[in-house]
Amino acid sequence: MAKIHPTSVVSDGAILDDSVEVGPFCFVGPHVKIGPETRLLGHCNIDGHTTLGRGNVVHPFASLGQPAQDHAVEPGKATYLNIGDDNVFREGCTIHTGTKPDTATVIGSHNMFMNCTHVAHNCRVGNHVIYVGYAGTAGYCEVFDHALLSGLVGIHQFCRVGRFAIISGGSVFSKDVPPFMMAEGRNGGVKMINKIGLQRAGFSEECITVIKHLFRIYYRSGLAPANAIEKIKTELPQIPEVVEFIEFCAASKRGVIAAHSEGHRN
DSSP states (O other), X not given: OOEEOTTOEEOTTOEEOTTOEEOTXXXXXXXXXXXXXXXXXXXXXXXXXXXXXXXXXXXXXXXEEEOOSSTTOOTTXXXXXXXXXXOEEOTTOEEEOOSSTTOEEEEOSSOEEOTTOEEOTTOEEOSSOEEOTTOEEXXXXXXXXXXXXXXXXEEOXXXXXXXXXXXXXXXXXXXXXXXXXXXXXXXXEEEEEOHHHHXXXXXXXXXXXXXXXXXXXXXXXXXXXXXXXXXXXXHSOOOHHHHHHHHHHHTOSSXXXXXXXXOOOO
């Protein structure tokens, strides 16, 4: 049987694995499902049609599964928040359910959402993602695996942040940030590749060198984006990372951010 502090409220209908721990002054709604070894440390609110997998840790004053902050929400219609395994939700983190009936916000596994971070309705967050304090993504954003949103970063609705991308603190973007890149500013642009992040993740020096060449063609050659992509296709080895970059750009609906105006090279 789940270990539930006597000051907490676990609503009838909630499903908790026997190994779940619920600390003091928590609220768990009637449609919530919580998987094995997940811990609610205290003063947290889990509501809506929310599912948490194994080994998640929810810190005080985090709120998961509240309705979307959107006028399009239809009262009484089910929307969802689906969360994977081994995520950490720090103090004051907020993550909302989908906005349209039967839609979902989806969080993967092994992510960290630091204090006062926000994931709005219908976002999709991959695995091993970090939101640093006060970072937030508006509705329908997609954040790919191993991305890092530094403190006070804001991402406009429908935007994407590519795999292993890193966004510097205080930045705000309304276009897509492609994989493997480091971006900063208020729609300021890509500054360099995320070299340190790639090295720490075990990317080979050969692969990193190709990504450097990709960066220089796309962001430093002066070519129009479409022409830069053609040059990348013809001049660089089509390793998976190059293909991933090309496909990310091709799928962009809001456009890919441009180069940083300072022209910094790595």
